[in-house]
Amino acid sequence: MILSVDGVEFSYSSRPVLKDIKFEVNRGEFFSILGNNGAGKSTLLKCLNRILKPQTGTILIEKEDLFALSSREVARRLGYVAQRYESTRFTVFDAVLLGRKPHIKWGATARDLEIVRKVLAVLGLEEFSLRYLDELSGGELQKVVIARALAQEPRVLLLDEPTSNLDLKNQFEVLKTVKKAAREQNIAAVVVMHDLNLALRFADKFLLLKNRTVFACGGMEIMTPENIAGVYGVPVAVERLASIPVVVPL
Amino acid sequence: MENIPESYLKYTQRKVFIICLLVLATALLGIYAINAGSAELSPAQVLLTLLGKAEGRLNIIIWNIRLPRVVAAIVAGVGLSVAGCVMQNLLRNPLASPFTLGISQGSAFGAAVAIIALGAGSTHSTSADAVIINNPYLVNIAAFVGAMATTLVVLFLAQVRGVTPEAMVLAGVALGSLFSAATIILQFFASDVQVASIVFWTFGDIGRASWRDLEIMVVVTGAALLYFMANRWNYNALDGGEETAKGLGVDVEKVRLAGMFVASLVTAVTVSFLGIIGFIGLVGPHMMRRVLGGDHRFLIPAASVMGGLLLLASDTLARTIISPVVLPVGAITSFMGAPLFLYLLSRGYGKR
Ligand SMILES: Nc1ncnc2c1ncn2[C@@H]1O[C@H](COP(=O)(O)OP(=O)(O)OP(=O)(O)O)[C@@H](O)[C@H]1O
Numbered sequence: 001m002i003l004s005v006d007g008v009e010f011s012y013s014s015r016p017v018l019k020d021i022k023f024e025v026n027r028g029e030f031f032s033i034l035g036n037n038g039a040g041k042s043t044l045l046k047c048l049n050r051i052l053k054p055q056t057g058t059i060l061i062e063k064e065d066l067f068a069l070s071s072r073e074v075a076r077r078l079g080y081v082a083q084r085y086e087s088t089r090f091t092v093f094d095a096v097l098l099g100r101k102p103h104i105k106w107g108a109t110a111r112d113l114e115i116v117r118k119v120l121a122v123l124g125l126e127e128f129s130l131r132y133l134d135e136l137s138g139g140e141l142q143k144v145v146i147a148r149a150l151a152q153e154p155r156v157l158l159l160d161e162p163t164s165n166l167d168l169k170n171q172f173e174v175l176k177t178v179k180k181a182a183r184e185q186n187i188a189a190v191v192v193m194h195d196l197n198l199a200l201r202f203a204d205k206f207l208l209l210k211n212r213t214v215f216a217c218g219g220m221e222i223m224t225p226e227n228i229a230g231v232y233g234v235p236v237a238v239e240r241l242a243s244i245p246v247v248v249p250l
Numbered sequence: 251m252e253n254i255p256e257s258y259l260k261y262t263q264r265k266v267f268i269i270c271l272l273v274l275a276t277a278l279l280g281i282y283a284i285n286a287g288s289a290e291l292s293p294a295q296v297l298l299t300l301l302g303k304a305e306g307r308l309n310i311i312i313w314n315i316r317l318p319r320v321v322a323a324i325v326a327g328v329g330l331s332v333a334g335c336v337m338q339n340l341l342r343n344p345l346a347s348p349f350t351l352g353i354s355q356g357s358a359f360g361a362a363v364a365i366i367a368l369g370a371g372s373t374h375s376t377s378a379d380a381v382i383i384n385n386p387y388l389v390n391i392a393a394f395v396g397a398m399a400t401t402l403v404v405l406f407l408a409q410v411r412g413v414t415p416e417a418m419v420l421a422g423v424a425l426g427s428l429f430s431a432a433t434i435i436l437q438f439f440a441s442d443v444q445v446a447s448i449v450f451w452t453f454g455d456i457g458r459a460s461w462r463d464l465e466i467m468v469v470v471t472g473a474a475l476l477y478f479m480a481n482r483w484n485y486n487a488l489d490g491g492e493e494t495a496k497g498l499g500v501d502v503e504k505v506r507l508a509g510m511f512v513a514s515l516v517t518a519v520t521v522s523f524l525g526i527i528g529f530i531g532l533v534g535p536h537m538m539r540r541v542l543g544g545d546h547r548f549l550i551p552a553a554s555v556m557g558g559l560l561l562l563a564s565d566t567l568a569r570t571i572i573s574p575v576v577l578p579v580g581a582i583t584s585f586m587g588a589p590l591f592l593y594l595l596s597r598g599y600g601k602r
Pocket residue numbers: 012015017035036037038039040041042043044083
């Protein structure tokens with residue numbers, strides 16, 4: 001177990017958004033968070049990264065209390081990609097190098113540069129490496145911020161809708177990269193997703209959020225038509241197509 | 251080192267090269283500036299004097315008049331420009347500068363109080379110059395207090411509101427106009443000479459700094475530069491947005507408060523010794539951001555040097571354009587700065 005969340009509650013000033021959230025994420029796991037708009041998925045991810053501080057509850061990362069760590073230690077353990085991000089006057093290489101920040105003492109070392117080079121290669125961003133972020137397309141930019149999180153080499157990757165701007169091929173490649181990173185480095189990826197088919201395809205475990213709390217949590221077995229309909233309020237069928245599970249709204 | 255992308259290293263070397271060029275340009279302009287003026291010096295004499303190998307008259311002109319002026323222009327330019335650079339990053343607002351945050355107005359108000367209420371301005375006119383500030387230290391200190399008071403109020407209000415950048419900018423703008431109004435009201439009750447003294451003080455003037463003042467300016471600006479450089483990765487992270495920065499382990503509120511404090515301190519020290527010098531804090535950083543990009547590892551030194559170069563150029567122009575009359579350098583920087591700024595804007599800075 002790499003991440004363990006228990007009894008987390010959060011409200012924005014007086015509006016409660018999360019209550020009694022409890023789940024566990026294991027090493028090597030691709031963990032998908034699902035739920036409708038406004039269910040609190042992004043809020044939950046921010047709590048996991050300590051950008052927001054839950055009013056109650058415990059979060060353990062590798063058995064350590066998240067709230068006892070320094071900001072730098074948190075950043076070394078958790079890499080975060082926000083749902084919204086900004087394009088700035090940084091080159092792609094510099095933007096990804098920024099992911100090394102939690103590890104850098106004074107200057108970027110040869111090793112840092114090498115890690116960045118590899119990540120850029122894996123995500124097919126090499127040709128853009130000296131282009132400014134404000135000269136990229138939406139999908140290219142999205143890949144850059146994911147690359148930054150990968151370069152951070154965290155124990156847990158927190159990705160908020162990482163494929164929302166990507167084309168079909170890039171959706172698959174990015175999620176494959178994330179899944180591979182989780183497997184091979186024995187870390188975990190916690191990914192907020194809207195595309196149920198992609199989630200079924202890549203995730204090992206699912207967390208369904210509804211009405212501010214956990215509706216269901218578990219493996220493939222919880223992705224039943226009843227549960228999905230319960231969360232989204234739309235009747236669906238879960239079928240297999242060429243032995244790949246797919247969700248079809250009815 | 252075999253795997254590091256060559257092109258990236260080339261790209262960073264290019265930035266270092268540009269910074270070196272700027273340093274060189276500043277040094278050359280510095281020698282020219284020491285040289286320029288009514289004493290008819292030659293560059294060779296200037297160099298000899300700087301190396302300590304010249305006789306009396308030259309020594310006095312260069313060491314007591316020209317050199318302090320050149321050093322003051324460079325240090326002040328560096329301080330104002332780097333302060334602007336960091337403020338723009340911390341407040342995520344391209345218009346952030348000492349002027350838009352009310353610091354300049356606060357210092358002008360402080361100076362006005364010293365000149366009028368505390369009697370630091372002269373009330374009699376001597377033969378040549380009607381404007382005399384007979385207690386410059388009092389004026390300096392009052393201006394500094396005014397500037398820092400503004401800063402502290404801005405930071406305090408921002409802290410109460412949860413340190414949002416918008417809160418800081420708005421508080422700065424409000425305080426700025428408050429202090430401007432207060433200065434005008436003060437002037438209303440002042441004598442003509444006092445009003446002249448205030449106006450004179452408000453126009454930035456590089457020639458005002460003594461070696462003693464310069465020591466303070468150099469120490470404060472140098473320390474601030476070191477502090478900013480130590481935080482360069484934090485500022486880079488902040489450029490990507492607040493949440494990204496937090497995700498990268500930046501304590502955003504702390505970095506923002508401390509950075510704003512240091513940037514304001516540099517500005518306050520500079521302004522209280524030299525008066526108000528506009529636009530350097532905007533033009534310097536924005537020019538370099540266009541040329542070198544937003545990476546603070548290079549932007550901080552580049553914007554600093556650019557600021558020094560710009561102010562030195564402005565001051566040299568102010569001294570020589572209708573010599574022997576010395577125009578107020580604050581007017582020159584605004585005169586050159588505003589069109590330059592508009593040009594930069596028209597070249598698509600808004601893409602940011
Ligand atoms: N800063 C905030 N202040 C107050 N309320 C907020 C704030 N951010 C989000 N909320 C509210 O909290 C609830 C959960 O928001 P959150 O962003 O976590 O939803 P989400 O599940 O990520 O939705 P989406 O799928 O649309 O991204 C929403 O009702 C939203 O309106």
